[in-house]
Amino acid sequence: MNFEVRRFYTKGIMNVFSAFTNTMQKGIIAIVGTTGVGKSDLGIQLAKTLQGEIINGDSMQVYKGLDIITNKIPLNERENIPHHLIDFLEPHQEYRVTDFTKDALQIIDDIHNRHKIPIIVGGTNYYIQSLLWKNSLINIDDREISNIEDKEILNAEPKIVYERLQEVDPVMASKWHWNDTRRVRRSLQVYLETGKPHSEWIKQQNLPEIKASSLRFPRTCIFWLYSDLEVLDHRLDARINRMIESGLFEEINYLRKNVRTGEIHTPFGDKDFTHGIWQAIGYKEFEPYLTAIEESNDASYLNGLKQHGLESMKAATHRYARTQVRWIRNKLLYKCQQDSLNNKCDGHSGDIIIYLLDATSLETWNQEVRDKAIAIAKEFLANGTGPDPSSVNSRAKELLKSKKDKDDFEILDKWTKYQCDICTIFNDNIPVIVNGDSERNQHLKSKKHKSNLKLKKQFDENCDGQFPSWFKKKRNAD
Ligand SMILES: [Zn+2]
Structure with missing residues (x-):
């Protein structure tokens, strides 16, 4: 009897203890920001101090090959920190956001069970969004639709697109006029990509219980690594020049050769830039140059093509950086701030906070980025709170003002x-x-x-x- 009581008592203590450590452990850190701003470096610096492991959140780095073009962090710079979901897919393999979410959740669970901190180093916005929030209507862009038939139907005449929407999502179809092409197409696209009707997503998002529990992790700390875009553009251009020096063309040619010899299987050919790794910025841009090399000896003609490819790649990279900033400001920031408000009001578990770190000057990286991130992360993971985000640096106050999420408001308005x-x-x-x-x-x-x-x-x-x-x-x- 005594023994039983004691055992029960010990078990009780153990439960309290493990509940406590669970909260400590179930935290997660996400690093977002534009391409080339230093996310991978910060990931490693945080992982070293916090007992963390990195999960790649970039939809191109999941593929094997094109290491230079996709900016994979080289093995010898990973400082023995485990990196997950990087460099593991065949170049042609389809990998949807739903696959990513499933795989990443499994890995995060495993990392938590080993009492370590998962650190998502993101690049691809819909990966990050669908990982951090349940039922978040992902930001679908054209790169997401990988099935050729799906693509064809989306580009069909408005009436045909509408008829298809009527079949798969009559509720949504009844909301739109058939020639409201943009909305009809978007609704169909949501269904094609997620397998769930757009109207279902909206219905779920508006259920109060789902709204309240939409955060997947009890403690989410996001670092937005920011650089002034004009400064960043120079950095990106320099990086592209370095890529070429370190073998960008050889890398692309290797992939092309393997496609031709059948070593790498692709159902789409190596000139389909909308699938697998062929979507990486730089591949498409240098295609004309690399093809011409095989057929021509005209040095000035070739050089012209090369310069043109270089300019296009730089321009595409600059554009991509701006898209990423827009997403952070218009979607991510808004979502974080709304969630943080909701959670405070109705007392639901789950805290999320977003910090802007200023990476504009690389000279002040250690003080402004590394040290601040480490101090904030430690505090947040332990207590669920941290310093006021607008006090962290002089840019934060201005940039952390979120704009309203127009798309979602538009949808709600329709209803x-x-x-x-x-x-x-x-x-x-x-x-x-x-x-x-x-x-x-x-x-x-x-x-x-x-x-x-x-x-x-x-x-x-x-x-x-x-x-x-x-x-x-x-x-x-x-
Ligand atoms: Zn009337």
């Missing part, structure tokens, strides 16, 4: 119900309701509404805005 006051009068005051803007616009153009409007005007003119008493009776008699 707003409107009452037509005019038609309601002529409907014995039984409210005439329409769903969303497009239905409302259709309603306003409808014959019924127009004739009611005409009637109303006649009454207004003849009866000083008062409806004659016989009106209601007459309508009732109808």
Whole structure:
């Protein structure tokens, strides 16, 4: 009996203890920011001090090959820190965001079980978003759609796209007008990519219980590594020049050769830049040059193509950096701040916080980036709180003001119900309701509404805005 009591008692203590360490352990760190800003370096510096392991969140670095072009951190610079989900897929393999999320969650679980801290080093926005939030409607872009038939249907005539949407998601189809191409296409795209109708996503996102529990991890600390874009552009250009010196062309040629000899299998050919690793910035840009080398000896012609490829790659990289910043400011920041507010209000578990670190000057990296990140991460993982993000540096205050997430508001607006006051009068005051803007616009153009409007005007003119008493009776008699 005594023994039983004691065992029970010890078990109780153990449970309390493991609950405590669980909270400590289930934290996660994510590093986001533009290409070439130093995310991989910060990842390693954090991992070394925090007992962390890195999970790659870049959709090109998951592939084997093109190490230079995709900016994979070289093995000898990884300082024995384990790196997961990097360099493991065949170049042609399809890897959807859902695959990434599933794999990453498994690895994170394993890292937590080994009492270490998972550090996501991100590059690809929809990877990060779907990993940190359950049911987050991922930001789908064209790169996500990898099935050729799906691509064809999305690019078909508006009516055909609409018919397909009616088949797979009649709810959403009823919200849009068939020639509202942009919205119809987006809804279909959501279904094609995720296998779940767009309307289901929206319904789920609006369920209060899901909203409250949408954060996957109890403690999420995001570091946004920021560099002034003009300064960064120079850094990116220099990096591309270095890539060429260290064998960018050889690397691409090796891949091309292996495709031709069948060593690397691709169902799409090596000139399809929308699949697998062939999407990496730089591959497509230098394709004309590398093809011409095989056929021509004209040095000035070749040099022209090479220069053109170089300029295109630089421009594409600059554009990509801007897309990444836009996503952080318009989506990620907004989502973090909303979640953090919601969690504070209704007391749900789960804290998320985003810190901007200024990586504009590499000279101050250690003070501004490394040391600040380490101190913040330690505090946050232990206590679930940290310093006020706007106090960390002088840029943070301005840049951490989120813009509203227009897309989601647009969608919510579509689901707003409107009452037509005019038609309601002529409907014995039984409210005439329409769903969303497009239905409302259709309603306003409808014959019924127009004739009611005409009637109303006649009454207004003849009866000083008062409806004659016989009106209601007459309508009732109808
Ligand atoms: Zn009306």
